[in-house]
Amino acid sequence: MSNISQITPIANQILKKYDLCDHCLGRFFSKQLHLSSNKFLGKKLKIDYISKNKCYICKNLFNNLDNFLKLMLDSSSNYIFKTYGVGTIIKPSIVDRDDLLRSKYKLKGVDSVKTDITKELIKLFTKKTRKIVDSLDPEITFTLNLKDESCKLRSKSITISGRYVKSKRGIPQKQKSCDNCFGKGCRICNFHGISEFESVEGIISKLLFKKFGGTTTKFSWIGGEDNSSLVLGAGRPFFVKIKNPSKRKSILSDTKFDFISLYNLKIVDASPKKPLNFNSIIKIKILTTSQIDSKNLKILKDLRTVPIVIYEKSGKRYERKIFDVKYKKNSKNVFTLTIIAEGGLPIRRFIVGEGVLPNISTLFNTPCVAQEFDFLDIVVE
Ligand SMILES: [Zn+2]
Numbered sequence: 001m002s003n004i005s006q007i008t009p010i011a012n013q014i015l016k017k018y019d020l021c022d023h024c025l026g027r028f029f030s031k032q033l034h035l036s037s038n039k040f041l042g043k044k045l046k047i048d049y050i051s052k053n054k055c056y057i058c059k060n061l062f063n064n065l066d067n068f069l070k071l072m073l074d075s076s077s078n079y080i081f082k083t084y085g086v087g088t089i090i091k092p093s094i095v096d097r098d099d100l101l102r103s104k105y106k107l108k109g110v111d112s113v114k115t116d117i118t119k120e121l122i123k124l125f126t127k128k129t130r131k132i133v134d135s136l137d138p139e140i141t142f143t144l145n146l147k148d149e150s151c152k153l154r155s156k157s158i159t160i161s162g163r164y165v166k167s168k169r170g171i172p173q174k175q176k177s178c179d180n181c182f183g184k185g186c187r188i189c190n191f192h193g194i195s196e197f198e199s200v201e202g203i204i205s206k207l208l209f210k211k212f213g214g215t216t217t218k219f220s221w222i223g224g225e226d227n228s229s230l231v232l233g234a235g236r237p238f239f240v241k242i243k244n245p246s247k248r249k250s251i252l253s254d255t256k257f258d259f260i261s262l263y264n265l266k267i268v269d270a271s272p273k274k275p276l277n278f279n280s281i282i283k284i285k286i287l288t289t290s291q292i293d294s295k296n297l298k299i300l301k302d303l304r305t306v307p308i309v310i311y312e313k314s315g316k317r318y319e320r321k322i323f324d325v326k327y328k329k330n331s332k333n334v335f336t337l338t339i340i341a342e343g344g345l346p347i348r349r350f351i352v353g354e355g356v357l358p359n360i361s362t363l364f365n366t367p368c369v370a371q372e373f374d375f376l377d378i379v380v381e
């Protein structure tokens with residue numbers, strides 16, 4: 001344990017060669033004296049000393065901290081948050097001079113100038129705003145560039161889960177990206193990456209942008225459907241990540257739009273890391289080329305006993321199970337098939353017979369197509 005009388009000669013020795021500000025001088029000794037204010041200690045050590053030049057190390061950067069505080073306050077004024085973190089970028093020459101002095105005078109266990117500036121900014125910001133600093137997982141991260149006096153703010157994304165019901169045909173699940181930026185976000189699309197909001201994705205995004213602010217949304221769908229498909233029952237589950245939200249809380253309630261209804265909306269920790277297993281109850285209206293004898297429809301029951309193998313063009317092969325089969329003949333060339341199937345069975349290809357075995361067309365030995373198919377329910381395991 002040192003005391004101030006042991007330190008004063010070293011401090012004087014440094015000051016003889018290098019003009020230092022209170023912060024930088026105090027920083028070199030505050031830890032060994034167990035003092036929390038570098039500035040206060042520096043002032044004390046410089047009591048008989050008048051600085052003639054700018055601080056050799058920081059060029060009086062510490063005098064400018066109020067400016068940087070203002071940058072932080074301005075950039076975060078539209079955000080609602082509790083915790084924050086700060087990163088700083090400073091000129092390498094400042095770091096070099098700091099390193100030089102610390103090694104020259106063998107000053108060990110001392111905060112670097114960069115650490116100290118960051119600590120000071122945190123002190124100022126917390127004092128002003130009462131926000132809590134969290135260096136591990138903050139809601140808002142400031143990156144202050146002290147070289148060009150700019151401040152960037154990043155807000156941690158939030159994830160919402162929910163379900164949607166689609167009660168009208170012709171609404172796409174996914175939204176086309178903005179033509180100008182291909183989804184990255186640009187001035188034209190208000191940094192949303194999409195400029196129209198008429199799909200399921202667009203309608204949900206628009207609601208969430210209104211509630212949470214944010215730039216882009218990223219969806220993880222639990223399965224997909226055709227534009228012409230209805231999604232009924234409890235609806236299709238989805239997860240959506242909102243990037244750069246300005247609000248982290250909002251009242252979420254079931255919401256009905258014209259043909260899309262949203263249920264069970266809630267904030268969750270994250271989208272699932274692995275794809276979720278789910279089963280779908282699907283009603284498919286099938287058009288056959290040749291007439292089908294009602295008696296032959298019975299063979300459809302066999303689909304429950306064999307895996308459906310899907311061959312992708314990429315060479316990938318995977319299997320899906322069908323757990324239950326119901327059918328009804330509607331007319332000579334039309335029948336309705338209702339199945340409970342493992343999620344991810346490509347319905348149109350299963351009917352036409354494109355890279356799927358067994359399939360409906362080979363089963364009846366006549367080309368078949370799915371006129372439309374609807375999801376009666378989706379059950380997550
Ligand atoms: Zn300094």
Ligand SMILES: [Zn+2]
Pocket residue numbers: 178179180181182183184185186187188189190191193194
């Ligand atoms: Zn754009």
